């Protein structure tokens with residue numbers, strides 16, 4: 001892990017408890033910041049209501065942390081819109097936004113379009129397929145943006161069990177994160193190796209940053225925004241907050257394959273042109289009593305030349 005990342009982990013990695021709600025409300029009052037929460041939703045009738053109700057009850061009605069709560073309908077064919085509206089969200093269909101620019105399918109498409117129909121100086125994105133949702137997912141990621149003017153982009157970090165019909169497998173979730181995104185970032189953007197959940201769907205940022213970034217229209221949006229936020233705002237403007245444990249609906253291997261392809265394409269579009277690091281490493285994280293503890297291992301990079309290029313190579317007669 002780069003020294004810069006180890007230092008970043010000490011300065012820009014927090015827990016939600018580090019900023020009590022009262023502190024956030026006072027900061028919001030003082031700074032005049034406004035908060036929009038956006039839920040991208042494609043056929044989420046089973047879960048969107050509880051997520052919306054949780055945010056509305058805790059962060060709109062009980063305390064005025066959230067000023068705008070929007071469900072962006074990504075072309076649902078179920079009752080997502082009705083359920084979300086009944087729970088108290090504003091609901092806008094992607095086709096209602098920029099009709100002269102026909103919408104394409106994808107999560108990133110609706111996150112990008114949400115910027116045209118929201119007004120908060122801070123925008124927080126929250127998946128609509130979350131289960132056991134806790135409003136701290138929102139207050140945790142919004143907190144640093146209210147109290148630290150130097151921070152512009154905040155990712156949630158959490159334990160990610162894999163919930164199966166047979167039970168919950170601790171740390172089994174985040175499969176594309178562990179198999180695709182984390183290796184990609186460590187190899188090509190090692191300054192982002194400190195992010196525990198680089199693909200997490202819960203993150204918040206200043207509008208003044210988001211409006212200057214391109215949005216990959218598909219599942220590459222999280223990786224693209226993280227890489228571009230680093231390039232645009234610098235590592236010190238990025239942060240992460242531990243908000244506990246995340247449960248969500250899991251896709252099958254085929255779905256994760258399509259997601260991985262989108263992420264790899266988004267990364268390929270941004271690959272830095274500088275030479276590959278001669279001794280790359282991979283930093284992974286484990287939840288311990290001290291929080292998310294990093295462990296770094298070397299990535300084998302040595303390649304042997306073709307055998308024929310060595311004089312020692314004699315074409316040995318094939319043994320019968």
Ligand SMILES: O=c1ccn([C@@H]2O[C@H](COP(=O)(O)OP(=O)(O)O)[C@@H](O)[C@H]2O)c(=O)[nH]1
Pocket residue numbers: 039040041042043044074105106107108110126127128129201248249250251
């Ligand atoms: O084309 C899409 C794909 C996904 N989503 C939403 O984006 C969030 C994350 O998508 P998903 O749950 O499929 O990703 P996963 O969490 O499985 O990686 C969910 O609220 C989806 O409803 C969306 O709005 N449009």
Ligand SMILES: O=C(O)[C@@H](COP(=O)(O)O)O[C@H]1O[C@H](CO)[C@@H](O)[C@H](O)[C@H]1O
Pocket residue numbers: 107127160161162172173174175176177178199200201202219220221222223248249250251259
């Ligand atoms: O992190 C991951 O590996 C994937 C899949 O998670 P699971 O293996 O189903 O827990 O989930 C995330 O990735 C998507 C692409 O960035 C995001 O859009 C989702 O919000 C996030 O859940």
